[in-house]
Amino acid sequence: MTIASNVKQCLATMKGIEAQLASFALNSLDTEAQATFNQAMLTVGEVKKDLQYRVLELERHEPQYKGS
Template sequence: MTIAASVKQCLSSIKGIEAQLSSLALNSVDEGAKDVFHQTMLTIVDVKKDLQKRVLELERLEPQYKSS
């Protein structure tokens, strides 16, 4: 597996984690847990943005990695 493919796979996993944390935050009854899930989701959003930038950089530097 290429580095680009690994980064894209990681990005896909991060998007799933973000969705799960969002769902947990929305469905949690406990306000403390809701806040923790929401704050963690915001951290994951930052990680996702960094990975998206890295994917774009890889695609720019190495055109063979560009998504079809």
């Protein structure tokens, strides 16, 4: 598996984790748990943004990875 494939797979996983944390925050009855899930979701969102940037950089420098 190429680096680009690994990064894209990691990005997809992070998107799923972010969505799951958002769901936990919405469905939790405990306000402290909601805040914790929300903060974790925001942290994962920052990592996701970094990975999206990295994918763009990989595609820009290595055109063969574009769209794969």
